[in-house]
Amino acid sequence: MSKPVVLVTGANGxxxxxxxxxxxxxxxxxxxxxxxxxxPEKYRGFCLETYAGNIMDRYLLDQIAAHHEIEVVFHLxxxxxxxxxxxxxLAHQVNVEGTLHLLRMAQNQSQRLGxxxxxxxPSSIAVYGIPTLAEKKKAGSVPEEAxxxxxxxxxxxxxxxEHLGRYFTMNYRQLGALSTAARMDFRSxxxxxxxxxxxxxxxxxxxxxxxxxxxxAQGQPYKCFVGEDAKIPFMAMPDAVTALVRLLxxxxxxxxxxVYNVSGFxxxxxxxxxxxxxxxxxxxxxxxxxxxxSKIVDSWPEDxxxxxxRADWGWAPxxxxxxxxxxxxxxxxxxxxx
Numbered sequence: 001m002s003k004p005v006v007l008v009t010g011a012n013g014x015x016x017x018x019x020x021x022x023x024x025x026x027x028x029x030x031x032x033x034x035x036x037x038x039x040p041e042k043y044r045g046f047c048l049e050t051y052a053g054n055i056m057d058r059y060l061l062d063q064i065a066a067h068h069e070i071e072v073v074f075h076l077x078x079x080x081x082x083x084x085x086x087x088x089x090l091a092h093q094v095n096v097e098g099t100l101h102l103l104r105m106a107q108n109q110s111q112r113l114g115x116x117x118x119x120x121x122p123s124s125i126a127v128y129g130i131p132t133l134a135e136k137k138k139a140g141s142v143p144e145e146a147x148x149x150x151x152x153x154x155x156x157x158x159x160x161x162e163h164l165g166r167y168f169t170m171n172y173r174q175l176g177a178l179s180t181a182a183r184m185d186f187r188s189x190x191x192x193x194x195x196x197x198x199x200x201x202x203x204x205x206x207x208x209x210x211x212x213x214x215x216x217a218q219g220q221p222y223k224c225f226v227g228e229d230a231k232i233p234f235m236a237m238p239d240a241v242t243a244l245v246r247l248l249x250x251x252x253x254x255x256x257x258x259v260y261n262v263s264g265f266x267x268x269x270x271x272x273x274x275x276x277x278x279x280x281x282x283x284x285x286x287x288x289x290x291x292x293x294s295k296i297v298d299s300w301p302e303d304x305x306x307x308x309x310r311a312d313w314g315w316a317p318x319x320x321x322x323x324x325x326x327x328x329x330x331x332x333x334x335x336x337x338x
Contacts, residue, residue, distance in 0.1 A: 005048065005068045008033045009055055009102065010077030012040075014199045015122060018241045019074060020046045026245070032068050034060070035077070055098040061105045070109050072248060074120045075102045080203035081126055081154035081296065088153040095157035096164075103168050106184040116185035120244055123162055123190045123259060125232065125300045126155035126205075133298055142301040144190065144261055144308065151299050152205070162188055162259045169258060187247050188259040192233035192304065194240050195324070197332030205296050209234055209272050213329055216276040216283035217337045225290040228270035231302045235264035236319040236328050243315060250313035260309040265321040266302055279330040 006023060010016050011033035023031050024046035033039055034051040044050055049068070053060040055077050064070070077098060084091030099121070106117045129149040130136045139147065150156050165186030172183050193206030200214050201207035208224050215222035235243075243262045273285045309315035319328060 003028060003030045004071040005030050005032055006072040006074065007064065007068070007070045008074045008076060009035070010075075011035045011043070011047075011050070012037050013076055014194060014196050014201060014237065015240060015244075016074075016076050017043060018196065018198060018237050019076070019244065022241050022245060029072065032064065032070070034064065055101060056093065058101050058104075061101055065105050065109055069113065070106070070117060071113070072118045072120070073102060073106050074244065075099060076122060078122075078157075079154070081124075081152050081205040082207075082293065083203040084154040084157070085152055085292070085296075091153045091157060095154065096160060099161045100164065103164060103184070103186075107168055107172060110182045110184045114182050116182060118185045118187060118248060119165065119168075120248055121161065121165055121186065121188040122240075122244070123158045123188045124155065125190060125192050125304060126150055126152055126296075127159040127162070127190060128301055128304075129155065129299045130301065131299070136298065136302060139301060141303040141305040142261075143305040144257070144259060147301070152296055166258050185252060186258050187250070187255075189243055189247060189309075190259065190261045190304070191240060191243075192235050192263050194237055195234055195329060196237035197329050197336065198237065205293055206232060206234070206300075208269055208297075209267075212269075212272050212276045212285055213279075213333055214337075216280040216285065217333045219280075219282070221284035221286070223286050223288045224269055224273070225288070226269050226294045226297050227289045228273070228287050229268055230289075230294065230297050231266060231268040232297060232300050233263040233266045233303055234324075235262065235317065236324040238328065239264050239317045239319050242318065243309075246313060246315060247309075255312050256308060257312075260312070260315070261304040261306040262309050262315055262317075263304050263306045264317040264319055265324065267321055271321075275325050275330075279325070279334070 012035040030048040079094040
């Protein structure tokens with residue numbers, strides 16, 4: 001039998017490129033991608049086919065589904081938090097309506113194949129909204145069901161799409177002739193801030209961490225848009241991709257929910273700056289907090305409770321803060337700009 005087909009949207013993004021390399025190395029799937037921009041030649045060899053197009057284009061998605069028996073969807077395409085605040089209506093269109101198009105396509109494929117298409121969706125700590133720093137400190141390690149009152153359009157979009165995914169999995173068209181048809185299998189991870197050595201971040205409010213490192217490595221001054229004490233959880237990009245693949249392979253019968261927190265380590269902006277200066281002496285990092293972006297970061301937990309992911313499908317990060325910086329980020333970023 002031929003290998004099953006995986007569709008990756010947003011394949012040209014931070015998570016997408018690392019995921020393509022992982023899927024190619026694993027060799028268990030044939031990969032089809034779609035992104036607004038053409039995939040670089042380096043990554044095309046990892047793919048069965050690549051498409052340049054918009055996830056808002058339902059005709060394009062239907063054509064992809066008609067040409068390939070898609071059994072897994074990694075829906076990574078999104079308009080991130082900072083850009084989303086500047087154009088909330090566009091964020092809603094891309095993040096909600098675009099996701100709805102992909103869910104519809106995956107559901108149709110499930111009915112056609114007679115078995116559940118697995119749908120992997122990266123959600124975010126942006127779904128949380130803690131009103132004050134005192135409450136944030138008091139909240140400690142936050143579980144999935146707490147503080148689900150986001151203050152950004154991106155967070156609202158992600159939270160709603162989590163609910164959409166549950167609906168498609170559990171209750172889609174529960175009244176009518178299609179009530180007994182095969183339904184898709186939605187699985188989601190609430191990611192913390194992600195730090196990659198491979199790609200420069202664009203448009204995320206947690207990007208102060210990776211931006212510091214990439215600027216320091218290039219000898220460029222960096223003005224951090226949050227205060228020194230701003231603290232949120234982060235994760236090294238290889239762990240993020242590992243978590244997605246592990247959740248893909250998890251036994252649905254052992255999963256107690258569809259949406260899981262995952263985390264790596266919690267660290268303050270001041271500590272990231274200290275490590276950047278240590279790794280790249282002469283780095284010029286200053287703190288000039290932007291009132292709105294700081295408020296957004298301060299509304300996210302200092303830490304998130306990922307005990308359910310650990311219990312249900314064996315999640316465990318490979319990178320703590322020391323290993324993330326000393327063995328992954330600093331060596332790879334130094335090599336990148338050498």
